Structure formats: structure tokens, C-alpha cells
Amino acid sequence: MTELYQHRARKRFGQNFLHDAGVIHRILRAIHGREGERLLEIGPGQGALTEGLVASGAHLDVIELDQDLIPLLKLKFGLNPNFTLHQGDALKFDFSALAGSDKLRVVGNLPYNISTPLIFHLLAHADVIADMHFMLQKEVVERLAAEPGGGDWGRLSIMVQYHCRVEHLFNVGPGAFNPPPKVDSAIVRLVPHTKLPHPARDPKILERVVREAFNQRRKTLRNTLKNLMSTDMIEAAHVEPGLRPEQLDIAAFVRLANVLADLSPSN
Known part of the structure; x- marks a missing residue:
């Protein structure tokens, strides 16, 4: 099936496609999607995680910016009744409109060039999000999970931890991707607080x-x-x-x- 749509990773989209079966299984186990849940995958790429997310029985919405990947995703998953494809830019997406009565569980292998602005965009919709699982550059995850007093503690750490509990789950080496990136990656879990520990007046x-x-x-x-x-x-x-x-x-x-x-x- 994939031979019909050979897709070369695009530098301008920051694409590095996950292919390591062991890493894919570990990520899916961490997410643990269930029937009746509403999952949202940002940047499914060639569908490495998508297959397992669809198989979980949860309803899966995916947002893909690269138009050349749309035919592949439709061919692979379009016949699944619990799969909905959105072609567009996640940075401009209205996540609140998608959530409806169910909170979203957000998943994504995020390119470095959009990871920080996209996380801030999602935090603006934190009230409709149950949790988020992201593959990011390892150094970004270390900043997200940092504690006061160190060099990694900064604006990203504070504003994300203001809204969410942060868990650095595990690291992923470059060999898990095609093409392999020049940096290590990591999986992070962000869980929005149901009640803010330190609410700001504004x-x-x-x-x-x-x-x-x-x-x-x-x-x-x-x-x-x-x-x-x-x-x-x-x-x-x-x-x-x-x-x-x-x-x-x-x-x-x-x-x-x-x-x-x-x-x-x-x-």
C-alpha cells in the first residue's frame, strides 16, 4: 500500500517519520486509548501511530498540513468509521469546536519549529483537553519538566506547568526516525490541572x-x-x-x- 504513495520527508515541515515498532508500541501503551474516548493526532505523517490509535476503538481525528500525505492517510484509514481527517494547520485549528461534550486527548510527533507555539495554542484550549502526549526534542521536554533554580527553568517551564502536570516519560534516539534527526527526542505527558494550584487573577x-x-x-x-x-x-x-x-x-x-x-x- 505504501508503495503507491512514496513520500519524501519535507524539511520545511520538519518531517521525521517514526518507524521503530518498539518505540511505537511504547508510545501507544503510554497513551492507552480506549473505546468512547476522543483522540486527536496532530501531524500523523505516514500513520505510524495512527494505526494503533484507530485500533484502540476511540474516535480519532487527525490534522495534517502536508497535502501530499492526505491520499495516503485516506487510503490507509478512510474506511474506518472512527477516523476523521482534517487537512489544515494545527496552529490555526479551533480545538474547542472539535471537543463537543468530550474532552480531547491530544497526540503528536511535533516538529521543532512549531512545538512551542503549538503548545501555547493548545494551552489556550486547556479546558477541553484531558491530556497531551507529544514527541519533542529532548531539550524541549527537559525545559517543560524543569524545576526552579536550573538553566532549563524559564518561560516555557512556568507557563506550561501553570496549566499542566508535566511528566517526562522516556527518551527516543535518532534511529527511530526516517530520516534520523540530529538530536535526541523524548515523550512528554501534559495533564491540564482540573483546579489550578496557583491561580493568577489575570x-x-x-x-x-x-x-x-x-x-x-x-x-x-x-x-x-x-x-x-x-x-x-x-x-x-x-x-x-x-x-x-x-x-x-x-x-x-x-x-x-x-x-x-x-x-x-x-x-
Whole structure:
């Protein structure tokens, strides 16, 4: 069947197709799709994971940007009643409209060039998502799962962990892909919190504070936040102005954002 549609991986789409049967099985076991669930696969490619996801009995929606892969996916899976194909860009997709009454379980082997913006796009729909399982560059997963105090702790870590519980499941070597990438990959599980551990009064202000803080991560908060907050305001959040941003946990950033939100004109 695949001989009818030989597809060369495209650099502009960041395509690296998964082919290692052992890795595929391990990912499917981690996802553990069940009948009655609503799965969504982003970038199914040649269908390495799709086959197992369809076989789980769950309803599977897939979003594929590359028009040349659409015939292959239709040929392989189009006759399955629990399979729906969407040709389009996941960065512009309305996930809330797809969810309906069932929360989505999102799966994807995400190209490096869109992984961060796509994760932020999905976080905007976190209320309709049950969990997410992604194959990403290993260094991105390490940033997602990082803890305060280290070099990996930054904007991505904080904003994702604000919304989700993060689990670095396992690493995947380059040989599992065709063509093999030049970096190691990893599987991560993101589970949106049903109740935020540290709710910000205005999440957009939290995003702004975190972004400003890490724009110059080697500087102290007194300097990096000076366009947003005075030293007195930082101290009012029970945060030491002489600390660097990587030394703060999520709760501290939320306190800073809440002080700023309390003084904003809209509040």
C-alpha cells in the first residue's frame, strides 16, 4: 500500500517519520486509548501511530498540513468509521469546536519549529483537553519538566506547568526516525490541572511578567522587571528583588502578577 504513495520527508515541515515498532508500541501503551474516548493526532505523517490509535476503538481525528500525505492517510484509514481527517494547520485549528461534550486527548510527533507555539495554542484550549502526549526534542521536554533554580527553568517551564502536570516519560534516539534527526527526542505527558494550584487573577499579566523577567535572565528582578514594577511592588509580593528569575517558583511569579493586576486600571 505504501508503495503507491512514496513520500519524501519535507524539511520545511520538519518531517521525521517514526518507524521503530518498539518505540511505537511504547508510545501507544503510554497513551492507552480506549473505546468512547476522543483522540486527536496532530501531524500523523505516514500513520505510524495512527494505526494503533484507530485500533484502540476511540474516535480519532487527525490534522495534517502536508497535502501530499492526505491520499495516503485516506487510503490507509478512510474506511474506518472512527477516523476523521482534517487537512489544515494545527496552529490555526479551533480545538474547542472539535471537543463537543468530550474532552480531547491530544497526540503528536511535533516538529521543532512549531512545538512551542503549538503548545501555547493548545494551552489556550486547556479546558477541553484531558491530556497531551507529544514527541519533542529532548531539550524541549527537559525545559517543560524543569524545576526552579536550573538553566532549563524559564518561560516555557512556568507557563506550561501553570496549566499542566508535566511528566517526562522516556527518551527516543535518532534511529527511530526516517530520516534520523540530529538530536535526541523524548515523550512528554501534559495533564491540564482540573483546579489550578496557583491561580493568577489575570493570566495575561502573568504571561507578561514571566516574559519580561526572562528577557534578560542573568539580571536581577529589580532590573528585568523595572518597566513593569517598582522594587516596592516586588517586595509587596513577598519576593526578594535581588533574585534572578530562574530562582523563583510558579507561586512567586503568580504573586508578582497579582500585585501588578491589583494596580492595573482595569481592576
